[in-house]
Amino acid sequence: MGKLDGKVGVITGGCSGIGLATVRKFAAEGAKVVIADLDEVRGKEIADEVDGSFVRADVTDADDVAAMFAHAKETYGRIDIAFNNAGISPADDDSILKTGIDAWDRVQNVNLTSVYLCCKAVLPYMLEQGSGSIINTASFVAVMGAATSQISYTASKGGVLAMTRELGVQFARKGIRVNSLCPGPVNTPLLQELFAKDPERAARRLVHVPMGRFAEPEEIANAVAFLGSDESSFITATDFLVDGGLSNA
Numbered sequence: 001m002g003k004l005d006g007k008v009g010v011i012t013g014g015c016s017g018i019g020l021a022t023v024r025k026f027a028a029e030g031a032k033v034v035i036a037d038l039d040e041v042r043g044k045e046i047a048d049e050v051d052g053s054f055v056r057a058d059v060t061d062a063d064d065v066a067a068m069f070a071h072a073k074e075t076y077g078r079i080d081i082a083f084n085n086a087g088i089s090p091a092d093d094d095s096i097l098k099t100g101i102d103a104w105d106r107v108q109n110v111n112l113t114s115v116y117l118c119c120k121a122v123l124p125y126m127l128e129q130g131s132g133s134i135i136n137t138a139s140f141v142a143v144m145g146a147a148t149s150q151i152s153y154t155a156s157k158g159g160v161l162a163m164t165r166e167l168g169v170q171f172a173r174k175g176i177r178v179n180s181l182c183p184g185p186v187n188t189p190l191l192q193e194l195f196a197k198d199p200e201r202a203a204r205r206l207v208h209v210p211m212g213r214f215a216e217p218e219e220i221a222n223a224v225a226f227l228g229s230d231e232s233s234f235i236t237a238t239d240f241l242v243d244g245g246l247s248n249a
């Protein structure tokens with residue numbers, strides 16, 4: 001028996017990294033999975049692999065987001081878990097003295113506005129059911145001064161934490177739990193691209209992780225499955241840290 005037997009989960013950013021590992025974990029734990037991402041070819045391959053369903057959705061587009069949850073409801077009859085996870089790292093130098101307003105806006109749209117759109121679109125389904133678990137991906141950078149020089153990124157993730165706490169409290173008596181997932185550095189394409197631009201940064205970061213290594217995406221997916229399952233039934237409105245001790249070092 002899987003810990004997500006009978007549940008239906010929607011995962012944004014499900015074609016890569018943390019999202020992909022979570023798609024596989026959810027399927028292994030018995031959930032029906034809707035994978036949402038921009039990459040149609042990869043998305044369909046992954047859907048075939050896990051016997052799930054793929055929807056091409058840009059999470060910054062309110063119509064795409066509405067269609068994604070409508071697809072999940074029409075296909076599987078309910079929505080138990082929304083893992084609002086898609087996100088980007090800024091393309092250029094994101095220090096406050098360098099970053100421009102267009103780059104700032106882009107990061108807020110993909111990392112923060114998308115979470116607002118997803119929560120707003122999925123809550124009516126969960127309210128109707130009287131149950132649900134929403135997990136919004138933030139980051140360790142939102143809970144500590146991480147000296148990443150990534151001002152747009154850090155601010156967007158701080159917004160995710162604040163919005164999640166607010167929603168967790170607001171819907172606690174309606175059977176809906178809302179938590180932030182705060183990963184430390186995870187070995188995914190997003191991190192690899194960042195470190196490829198600035199190799200010394202990887203070494204600098206690694207020194208501060210008490211466990212002395214970065215997470216593998218599967219280790220984050222295990223935490224998401226826990227937050228989506230009934231095993232976490234008394235956990236809501238938290239900043240759920242999965243960071244190898246980094247934020248408390």
Ligand code: NAD
Pocket residue numbers: 012013014015016017018019036037038039057058059060085086087088089110137138139140182183184185186187188189190191
């Ligand atoms: P990744 O780049 O491996 O995967 C991100 C996925 O999101 C990709 O499949 C991409 O196509 C998709 N995506 C991007 N923009 C989208 C859009 N507009 N609409 C739909 N899909 C879109 O990244 P990852 O490392 O797995 O990151 C996942 C989340 O975890 C992000 O929110 C990221 O900020 C966060 N995070 C990552 C780390 C890390 O070290 N990797 C640490 C903390 C938080």
